[in-house]
Amino acid sequence: MDSIILQNIWLIPCYPLIGAILALPWSLGWSGQLGTRPAGYVNILMAGVAMIHALLAVATGWELAPHQISYSWLHSSTLDINFPIEISTITLTATAVVTTISLVSQIYAVGYLEMDWSWGRFFSLMNCFGAGICGLVLTNSLFFSYVFLELLTLATYLLVGFWYAQPLVITGARDAFWTKRVGDIILLMGVIAIYPIAGTWNFSELEIWAQTAQLDPTVALLLGLSLSAGPLGKCAQIPFQLWLDEAMEAPLPATVLRNAVVVGAGAFVLIKLAPVISLSPLLLSILVILGVATAVCCALISIAQVDVKRVLSYVLSAYIGLVFIAVGTQNLDSARFILFNESFGMALLYMSVGAVIWTNITQDLTQLGGLWSRRPFTAMSMLVAIISFIAVPPLGGFWGFLQLVTSLWIEQPWLVGVILIVNTLTAFSLTRLFCRIFLGWVQPMSERSVEPFWLISIPVVSSAVFICHLPSIFYNLDLLPSWGKLDQMFAPLLVWSSISGITISGVIYGTNTVQKPIRLPLPALQNFFTYDFYIQRFYQLTIVWLVAVSARAINWFDRYVVDGLVNVIGLGTLFSGQTLKYSTSGQSQFYILFAFAGIIILGLMMGLLV
Numbered sequence: 001m002d003s004i005i006l007q008n009i010w011l012i013p014c015y016p017l018i019g020a021i022l023a024l025p026w027s028l029g030w031s032g033q034l035g036t037r038p039a040g041y042v043n044i045l046m047a048g049v050a051m052i053h054a055l056l057a058v059a060t061g062w063e064l065a066p067h068q069i070s071y072s073w074l075h076s077s078t079l080d081i082n083f084p085i086e087i088s089t090i091t092l093t094a095t096a097v098v099t100t101i102s103l104v105s106q107i108y109a110v111g112y113l114e115m116d117w118s119w120g121r122f123f124s125l126m127n128c129f130g131a132g133i134c135g136l137v138l139t140n141s142l143f144f145s146y147v148f149l150e151l152l153t154l155a156t157y158l159l160v161g162f163w164y165a166q167p168l169v170i171t172g173a174r175d176a177f178w179t180k181r182v183g184d185i186i187l188l189m190g191v192i193a194i195y196p197i198a199g200t201w202n203f204s205e206l207e208i209w210a211q212t213a214q215l216d217p218t219v220a221l222l223l224g225l226s227l228s229a230g231p232l233g234k235c236a237q238i239p240f241q242l243w244l245d246e247a248m249e250a251p252l253p254a255t256v257l258r259n260a261v262v263v264g265a266g267a268f269v270l271i272k273l274a275p276v277i278s279l280s281p282l283l284l285s286i287l288v289i290l291g292v293a294t295a296v297c298c299a300l301i302s303i304a305q306v307d308v309k310r311v312l313s314y315v316l317s318a319y320i321g322l323v324f325i326a327v328g329t330q331n332l333d334s335a336r337f338i339l340f341n342e343s344f345g346m347a348l349l350y351m352s353v354g355a356v357i358w359t360n361i362t363q364d365l366t367q368l369g370g371l372w373s374r375r376p377f378t379a380m381s382m383l384v385a386i387i388s389f390i391a392v393p394p395l396g397g398f399w400g401f402l403q404l405v406t407s408l409w410i411e412q413p414w415l416v417g418v419i420l421i422v423n424t425l426t427a428f429s430l431t432r433l434f435c436r437i438f439l440g441w442v443q444p445m446s447e448r449s450v451e452p453f454w455l456i457s458i459p460v461v462s463s464a465v466f467i468c469h470l471p472s473i474f475y476n477l478d479l480l481p482s483w484g485k486l487d488q489m490f491a492p493l494l495v496w497s498s499i500s501g502i503t504i505s506g507v508i509y510g511t512n513t514v515q516k517p518i519r520l521p522l523p524a525l526q527n528f529f530t531y532d533f534y535i536q537r538f539y540q541l542t543i544v545w546l547v548a549v550s551a552r553a554i555n556w557f558d559r560y561v562v563d564g565l566v567n568v569i570g571l572g573t574l575f576s577g578q579t580l581k582y583s584t585s586g587q588s589q590f591y592i593l594f595a596f597a598g599i600i601i602l603g604l605m606m607g608l609l610v
Contacts, residue, residue, distance in 0.1 A: 013135040016127035019046030026120030039120035051099035086140035094137040102130035109253030111455030128155045142201040159254040172246035179243035183233025190226030210275035224283040234266025235320045248309040252354040260347035291324030299425035304529035308363040334404035341396035348385035370442030381464035386430040391494035394471040420497045427501025435509035
């Protein structure tokens with residue numbers, strides 16, 4: 001029985017796809033009077049089957065040594081492409097996380113989109129998300145990782161543009177798609193380039209090859225940059241961070257799944273590519289610099305936002321920036337732990353704020369407040385998500401940060417200071433979010449707010465309870481150290497950085513001692529943070545302007561040079577034809593005259609060419 005579960009683990013990505021296919025009659029409007037609700041139930045059922053299979057696989061293969069199952073996909077004389085599946089503790093756990101969050105987000109969507117008219121299309125796309133991410137974490141091939149990343153890009157575009165009648169939705173879907181396409185195209189160049197160099201796309205074989213590879217530093221840098229571009233785009237890191245903010249136009253249940261697991265998919269691939277990336281020390285430094293810049297800048301930007309979703313989108317980019325720091329410093333276990341914690345914490349954060357948005361019909365923080373007495377279960381769930389996201393023991397964020405700063409202190413102590421600053425800023429931003437929603441005076445938009453009905457409340461509360469029990473689960477699996485073995489220097493530093501951010505934010509936004517809204521002494525500095533460091537304006541003045549000018553130049557060249565030349569030739573042919581028709585008189589002297597004239601003109605042209 002155990003071997004059957006693991007040998008057929010390739011079925012886990014297939015279950016969601018089967019659900020999406022079975023929902024086609026409702027997605028295409030063939031269901032008649034049945035409505036679209038059965039499509040949602042079918043997809044939820046298949047997502048549940050995938051989760052059960054994944055959990056059984058974790059229980060079966062937890063203590064087994066990592067091994068691989070391979071299926072032949074394409075074979076030719078010079079090319080052999082297999083679909084390898086890695087069965088290890090990491091991949092099985094990641095699959096269980098993905099399928100669990102996929103199921104919870106779809107159950108949450110039943111309540112959140114209760115009145116929506118297009119259940120079939122929505123739930124089918126959600127299962128495409130689930131299938132793509134399950135295939136991504138299971139495959140041991142760089143080629144198929146790229147294929148699954150492309151599936152996720154397509155599903156992102158379709159889900160962000162789900163409410164396609166709204167202009168902002170279309171703009172957000174388009175910008176998100178094209179921004180990610182830039183990184184995907186560069187990644188494809190790296191995928192193609194590495195095969196003739198390494199002779200394989202298999203991650204395990206690439207790791208062995210990288211141990212003895214002797215590449216020119218320039219080749220190693222360019223190869224690593226191209227392979228890192230895709231993860232940079234997927235994870236919304238500088239300079240690709242703007243797409244995540246615009247993708248917030250998607251229905252919130254889709255945002256839960258995308259921001260909890262899909263955004264981290266790029267980082268998961270980057271961790272697998274770490275042996276290849278380590279061939280270029282300069283590239284590792286670049287990844288650290290990009291991670292630091294993204295973590296600090298996005299944490300600062302999140303503090304200045306008044307839109308709930310924008311706050312969380314920039315917090316997520318900052319948090320994933322820490323993963324890039326871990327990968328750049330080759331602390332891969334810390335990167336995996338932080339990424340794992342981000343999945344559950346971000347899912348609960350978005351479901352909590354979604355419960356507020358669903359009943360209050362606003363996501364503007366200035367219109368919310370005083371909901372603690374009206375929404376106690378949602379408030380407690382958000383508190384759990386916030387504490388798990390920052391370094392507060394015993395929840396997950398603390399252990400990931402502690403492992404990372406302990407490893408960094410010896411070789412790169414300045415990065416410890418960066419992590420403490422980012423943790424403080426994140427604690428400040430999330431506490432500000434909590435205070436503006438649940439504390440303070442009751443605003444008109446929150447006057448009649450109540451807890452949502454059970455299809456929304458149960459996924460939120462159950463996720464909070466699960467996160468609270470994660471430390472004990474990890475401890476029983478010997479994945480966490482005992483309290484007596486904690487680092488006596490870094491553990492207090494991390495806790496105090498969290499307490500500092502929480503306290504300062506709580507005093508400012510949780511009490512009436514400071515007048516709000518908060519204004520910085522310099523209006524220019526206030527606008528600098530509010531408008532995202534003017535990064536979007538910079539893009540408009542550089543890349544967008546360059547593309548627009550190039551498009552106008554190409555349009556002019558096509559209209560007046562290419563099309564103009566064709567028109568001149570056409571007019572010349574028409575004129576000569578109209579002229580020659582008068583020579584058809586039947587008299588031979590006219591034919592001889594035109595023949596001699598043609599010979600003379602041809603001779604003159606050849607003489608000019610010579």
